[in-house]
Amino acid sequence: MSEPLLTIDDLRVSYRTGRGDVDAVRGVSLEVRAGEVTALVGESGSGKSTVAQSTIGLLASNGRIAGGSIRLNERREGVTDLVGLSERRWRGLRGRCIALIPQDPGNSLNPVATIGASVGEALRIHGWRDRAKVRARVLELLEQVEIDDPATRAKQYPHELSGGMRQRVLIAAALALEPELIIADEPTSALDVTVQRTVLDLLDRLREQSGTGLLLITHDLAVAADRADALVVMRGGTVQEAGPAASVLAAPAADYTRALLADAPSLTRVVEREPVVVAAGERPLVEVTGLRQEFRRGAGREPLVAVDDVSFAVARGTTHAIVGESGSGKTTTGRAIAAFGHATAGAIRVGDVDVTGLRSARDRRAFRRSTQLVYQNPYGSLDPRQSIERVLEEPLRNFGIGSKADRAGRVAQVLEQVALAPEIAQRSPRELSGGQRQRVAIARALILQPELVVFDEAVSALDVTVQAQILRLLARLQAELGLTYVFISHDLAVVRQIADTVSVLQRGRQVEHGAVAQVFDAPQHDYTKQLLAAIPGASLREDNAS
């Protein structure tokens, strides 16, 4: 066999920090072959991005390669060892031999440079002087990544493009000099599922055409399963398992790989839930009728219609999911139910309360006892200056519930309900992991013993194993406490597991709603079909089914 395109052998990287050296990567070995995809899968903090950064020589300034080798089989100069290369040599390699597709299309493009200038930058750096030639190549590249009307787009600025478009622009910039190796660091994590699918398809096609090797860094095993030839699973800086994708997925040897497979909602059933039986004729707990929400956009402009004529009902003790892509109005709907918005028209009823009729701050406050909202970002929703005990106690103090001792008891009880150790109460949010923080946020919602909890993308920011734990927790709490959930998510795989009924929103309109089984198994609307088809991991599910 010929020498692979990229060989990483026993790579060790450490970071200098205020508390001594931290070994982020300990002995990682992998290979990328020309024209193939090697996927590096792991959770946050597993060291996968550090491997990517070492490969392109862009480690953070306190990072240091402590050992091992990275060899690139370059077409012009043969096998080159990338460890300890001078900055001058790196500049010659980056862009021409190795290109990077960064994670966040939102801030990876220079906001004051046109799209054309951003894509052409690599060409100019590598000595293209002829303006007309650069321009022609830029248009060719934009066309290649399937951007319509490249001539116009090249003159636009990043803020005029959607997230998916920007990611394509970044791919075009990476392809500019036809590099042999592309490193894609979570290229689609910030994108909607349908966009994710088109971007990944595009990468696949380009790779097949040009024979480029792709090192795909992802936290999503399902994405890796669909796209990769070889799979490397990392955790805590070490490789847990490596091998051809098909065999790793079919017969995982490492416990951690098995755990990842078992916790991926798009691949298996993560949550065991008893279907809730709703008595016929019982009045639903939540009723939304003809909800419409407009936002003013200043004088002389039409108001933005975020939600347009959405109606559904949620029976007591069940979960209703609202799904859609960014900008579909799902969060606006959820916030309206939790009385955090002023609906333009329509009615929302929760229990006996007419939510849209709550005008005074006092009425809204009283309503919060029965309805709580849990946010997406557990890092932003807890006050960094309060201890967990104070965070949890606050709702009780707000409503003057119980004496000091009673409240401490309630805090201990609710911590136990969300499976957190009682010592956590004395800690500050900074000392907790993302999953623990989200449990605290859930505990804060539960301490008032509400009837309805609205989850706004409450598991989207979490690693897959933590996400599975939280989903199981939510299912258990619902069964124990008889809670009703409104679950807002862009992730249809998660929704399928946890919800009883679902509304599909597209650009503010409800295109389909009904029981989850019915909507997911026999979708009527094209948009629902697209969303379902875009769930990654299709290849693996078919394998399992057959």
Place this chain on the structure above:
Amino acid sequence: MSGAITTTAPSPWRALLRPGTLIPAIVLLVAIAWAVAPGLFTGISPTASVGPSLQAPSAEHWFGTDSTGRDVFARVIHGASQSISGALIAVLVGLVVGTTIGVAAGATGGLVEEALMRVVDVLLAIPSLLLSLSVVILLGFGTTNAAIAVGITSIAVFARLARSQVVGVRVSEYVEAAYGSGGTALGVLWRHILPNSLTPVIALAALQLGSAILQISTLGFLGYGAPPPTPEWGLLIAEGRNYVATAWWLTVLPGFVVVLVVLATNRLSQAIRGGEAA
């Protein structure tokens, strides 16, 4: 468990022991000690003639003597109480009034905010020296009045900073979550918005302490502060300027003390803000 926590949260005392923080802190402490108990540092009266006039610095008179034979070092030490208490009053006026305006504007929004911030804009538009001179003329001469005048000039800066901080924190998720758990507007303001927005304001107060000393000295130099023979720092420098050519120590050495104290507050203010970022 507790061991793990102490290593993750850097102790504020460790930060205090860095030389960049320690030296300014010592300078300020000495200056405050001068203000509180000048008798401990010098036995010489600041207003009595103790020797021949215009003597150069010596072991006996560290900063030399002035035109009427008074010990300059003793006058600097006794002047600390005038200048520093003046600066404290000035900062307090600016901090309390300015922060109240800023927090009120940031927390309420709408018309109230517009009205308050336009008043602040007017304050900002007037040159600060002109403004403090006008206030002194209205209130009458004297150290306290000069201090209040200096304080009024810093209201605008405090108000703008406090408002921008409050506006930033007000839209954060944890504040909305606090309303979501049934918090009242005042409760949320007190428990979440203020603690999370006031650190930069405190840092600004430390910074303003230095510039207030400078501004009060300016007013003293111009003759709008304490009347002679009060040993106020600005006045000391003003009295010495006639002898710059022959007796440089009368202006340079008190000026050096003012510079040291102002620099020290500046460094400390940075340390407070740096502690926030870490």
